[in-house]
Amino acid sequence: MSSAPTLELRQVVQTFYQAGNAIEVLKGASLSVLPGEMVALVGPSGAGKSTLLQIAGLLERPRAGEVAIAGERCERLPDRRRTRLRRERLGFIYQFHHLLAEFSALENVVLPQMIAGRSRRAARERARELLARLGLDARESHRPSRLSGGEQQRVAIARAIANAPTVLLADEPTGNLDYETADSVFTSLLDIVRTTGLAALVATHNVPLAERMDRRLALENGVLVSL
Numbered sequence: 001m002s003s004a005p006t007l008e009l010r011q012v013v014q015t016f017y018q019a020g021n022a023i024e025v026l027k028g029a030s031l032s033v034l035p036g037e038m039v040a041l042v043g044p045s046g047a048g049k050s051t052l053l054q055i056a057g058l059l060e061r062p063r064a065g066e067v068a069i070a071g072e073r074c075e076r077l078p079d080r081r082r083t084r085l086r087r088e089r090l091g092f093i094y095q096f097h098h099l100l101a102e103f104s105a106l107e108n109v110v111l112p113q114m115i116a117g118r119s120r121r122a123a124r125e126r127a128r129e130l131l132a133r134l135g136l137d138a139r140e141s142h143r144p145s146r147l148s149g150g151e152q153q154r155v156a157i158a159r160a161i162a163n164a165p166t167v168l169l170a171d172e173p174t175g176n177l178d179y180e181t182a183d184s185v186f187t188s189l190l191d192i193v194r195t196t197g198l199a200a201l202v203a204t205h206n207v208p209l210a211e212r213m214d215r216r217l218a219l220e221n222g223v224l225v226s227l
């Protein structure tokens, strides 16, 4: 496994303008995440954690600074290339699962693979494998509304890694779950990061879970500091 960082942000600046006021959310935030590493992103509400994840996830462009995914500088790439990188290299998990309500658990994991060009057959095979790994082999045909909160979040994890991304970005991935379920879903996530060599950046307010990650970075006044 290479030890070069899979995700790197350098001196990232983000400013929003609202009603004539400039809100400087990020003022030179830098971080790097290595393969197989899970890094907690902490900080008070409004500190800019989601903003930072949006920039790392190539969903927003920073006003200044650099974003590199697997060594490739991305902040100035054309939209089409960024979209492709997002599809091929990045996985996202949010607080609320955002699964498609009309589709089964299996189909929710199949679809992103087919969008990426995989055959239905190969996609189904991989989806089955991932769901089984997350303890959901008996839930493949359930629609999201028929799954528990923890199961829904496990399907969201399977979907996020379906295209074998190199970077996983998660925004409060267990924020909607009770303590015990959060702990067990988190354990599955950590196991996936360790065994696949993903670089994971996880924003959370959950202190015990942040403690279980490899490192903790706090957003304080627009910059990142190691805790």
Ligand SMILES: Nc1ncnc2c1ncn2[C@@H]1O[C@H](COP(=O)(O)OP(=O)(O)OP(=O)(O)O)[C@@H](O)[C@H]1O
Residues within 6 Å of the ligand: 016, 017, 018, 023, 025, 043, 044, 045, 046, 047, 048, 049, 050, 051, 052
């Ligand atoms: N598109 C936008 N336009 C204007 N202001 C924005 C925009 N996006 C975020 N902000 C502001 O930037 C700041 C940081 O927001 P962000 O959602 O990144 O914080 P956060 O640390 O993720 O908070 P939480 O823990 O509550 O999710 C907030 O003050 C927010 O109002």
